[in-house]
Every structure is written in structure tokens, then in C-alpha cells.
Amino acid sequence: MINGLERTTTLNNGTKMPWVGVGTFKIPDGPEVEKTVSSALDIGYRHIDTATYYGNERGVGKVINDSMLERDDVFITTKLWTTDMGFDKAFKAFDQSLDLLDMDYVDLYLVHWPKKGLIKDTWSALERIYETGRARAIGVSNFQIHHLEELLEGADIVPAVNQIEYHPYLNQRDVREFCEEHKIQVVGWSPLIRGKIVNNPSISAISKKYGKTPAQIALRWALQHDVVVIPKTVHEERLRENANVFDFVLADEDMEIIDALDGGTRIGPHPDHVDF
Numbered sequence: 153m154i155n156g157l158e159r160t161t162t163l164n165n166g167t168k169m170p171w172v173g174v175g176t177f178k179i180p181d182g183p184e185v186e187k188t189v190s191s192a193l194d195i196g197y198r199h200i201d202t203a204t205y206y207g208n209e210r211g212v213g214k215v216i217n218d219s220m221l222e223r224d225d226v227f228i229t230t231k232l233w234t235t236d237m238g239f240d241k242a243f244k245a246f247d248q249s250l251d252l253l254d255m256d257y258v259d260l261y262l263v264h265w266p267k268k269g270l271i272k273d274t275w276s277a278l279e280r281i282y283e284t285g286r287a288r289a290i291g292v293s294n295f296q297i298h299h300l301e302e303l304l305e306g307a308d309i310v311p312a313v314n315q316i317e318y319h320p321y322l323n324q325r326d327v328r329e330f331c332e333e334h335k336i337q338v339v340g341w342s343p344l345i346r347g348k349i350v351n352n353p354s355i356s357a358i359s360k361k362y363g364k365t366p367a368q369i370a371l372r373w374a375l376q377h378d379v380v381v382i383p384k385t386v387h388e389e390r391l392r393e394n395a396n397v398f399d400f401v402l403a404d405e406d407m408e409i410i411d412a413l414d415g416g417t418r419i420g421p422h423p424d425h426v427d428f
């Protein structure tokens with residue numbers, strides 16, 4: 153097991169979540185996702201990020217259920233897709249996710265995107281699901297501050313997590329500060345800018361200085377900002393590379409160089425324009 157993969161952050165309800173997980177977006181269900189998750193577990197990853205939208209919950213669940221690990225040893229996140237938002241639809245979608253995963257509970261259930269007019273009812277459904285114990289924690293994804301404010305108005309439960317696009321070109325300091333104030337753990341998606349991290353000259357220079365790869369520098373930078381990371385790769389050597397981020401520390405001056413790369417550049421949709 154690679155050192156550090158066992159390290160966890162404690163969410164606002166006491167649930168423990170590993171700092172480094174594996175993303176599975178765009179990995180097809182069946183042999184491909186099964187091979188990736190299986191390699192990840194062998195390497196020591198204990199945190200897998202999936203979603204209804206990714207269509208691979210069945211494969212993710214199969215590998216975990218067939219492994220020698222106890223269910224409690226692995227942290228599984230899945231997400232409610234936009235077309236399933238609303239009070240009644242959310243319960244149905246959640247049941248379907250559990251069926252596909254073939255599990256009694258997930259560790260974290262997220263509202264995938266903030267769709268206008270559906271935030272409060274959907275959150276009420278997640279609160280009920282949480283009360284049944286079938287989701288150990290509930291949270292949101294792609295929520296801007298105003299979406300969080302809307303949700304928190306009248307909510308019984310503060311989201312445990314906000315999973316947002318987060319990388320050196322989009323560091324969302326305002327959202328992170330709001331989340332920190334409300335004890336909402338930030339999880340960063342596309343932490344490697346979908347692989348484009350290798351093209352940035354400042355990151356390359358820092359990577360030479362530390363004898364680390366550009367991916368490792370970006371992940372370490374996120375961790376030092378208290379952001380959980382879920383890089384995706386289907387390659388075993390990259391799974392190892394992306395996990396080897398606990399044996400060095402970026403100096404303040406290098407953190408500042410990376411902070412300064414923020415240009416507000418998104419690779420995904422803007423959360424205020426969810427028309428899908």
C-alpha cells in the first residue's frame with residue numbers, strides 16, 4: 153500500500169473520507185472500470201468516486217463486493233443526476249444506485265449539479281435518505297455560494313461535502329472560504345485539468361525542483377489547500393504516481409506561484425447554466 157492513502161479528513165458528521173481517491177468519469181462499465189478499480193484497491197486506494205451519470209456503478213460495486221476488503225474499508229461516493237432531481241424522483245434514483253452498486257449504503261451521496269428550482273426539494277429527500285442510514289454522509293457538487301445559501305435556508309443538515317472543479321487554473325477561493333466557514337469539505341474534480349497539467353511551464357519548473365511529476369505537484373498543491381482529490385486514470389502506473397503525494401511538502405513560495413495561475417478558467421460547465 154502506498155503511504156498516505158490511508159489518511160482521512162473527518163467530515164462535519166464524523167464520517168472519515170480518504171484525502172486521495174480515484175475518479176471514474178468516462179471509464180466505461182464492465183472490464184475497463186473493473187480493471188481500474190481493482191488496480192486501485194491493490195495499490196491501496198480506499199476511496200472511489202462514481203455517479204449515476206457515469207453509467208459504471210455496477211462495475212465499481214462488483215469489484216468492491218468481490219474484493220477481500222470489508223465494505224467499511226472503502227469509501228464510495230455516488231451522485232444524483234439532474235434529471236432525477238425533485239423529492240420523489242431522488243428516492244427512486246438513490247434506490248437504483250444502491251441496486252447497481254449492490255450495496256446497502258453509500259458513504260457519500262451528492263446532488264451532482266445545482267438545477268434551478270429543484271435544490272430545496274432534492275435536498276429534503278437526501279436528508280431523509282441520510283436519516284435511514286443508507287448514505288453515511290450527504291453533500292452537493294458544483295454549488296456556488298448562492299446555491300449553498302439557498303440550500304442552507306431551511307435545511308436540517310449542512311452538506312458534508314461540496315465537490316467542485318478545482319485545479320491551478322480555477323481555484324475557487326471564494327467558494328472554498330465559504331465552505332470552510334460552514335464546515336463543508338471541498339473535494340476537487342479534474343485536479344489534473346484532464347491531463348493538461350503536464351503542459352504548464354511553471355508547474356514543470358516546480359516539478360523539476362522537487363523531483364516530482366506535474367500531476368503530483370498539482371495534487372499536492374490541492375491537498376495543502378485542504379482539498380480532497382479524485383484524479384482519474386485507467387493506467388496502473390499513473391494510479392501509483394497520483395498516490396505518491398505524501399512524501400514531500402510544497403514550500404509557501406511554490407504554493408503562491410501555483411495560486412497565481414488561477415485565471416478562472418473552467419473545463420466543465422458553469423454551475424449557473426445547468427441546462428442538462
Ligand SMILES: NC(=O)c1ccc[n+]([C@@H]2O[C@H](COP(=O)([O-])OP(=O)(O)OC[C@H]3O[C@@H](n4cnc5c(N)ncnc54)[C@H](OP(=O)(O)O)[C@@H]3O)[C@@H](O)[C@H]2O)c1
Pocket residue numbers: 174175176177178201202264293294315316340341342343344345346347348350365367368382383384385386387390393394420
Ligand atoms: N462532480 C462533477 O461534476 C465532476 C465533473 C467531472 C469529474 N468529476 C470526478 O472527478 C474525477 C477527476 O476528474 P476528471 O476525470 O475530469 O479529470 P482529471 O482527473 O483532472 O484528469 C484525468 C485525465 O488525466 C489523465 N491523467 C491521469 N493521471 C495522469 C498523470 N499522472 N499524468 C498525466 N495525465 C494523467 C487521464 O488519462 P488516462 O486515464 O489515460 O491515464 C485523464 O485523461 C472524475 O473522474 C470524476 O470522478 C466530477
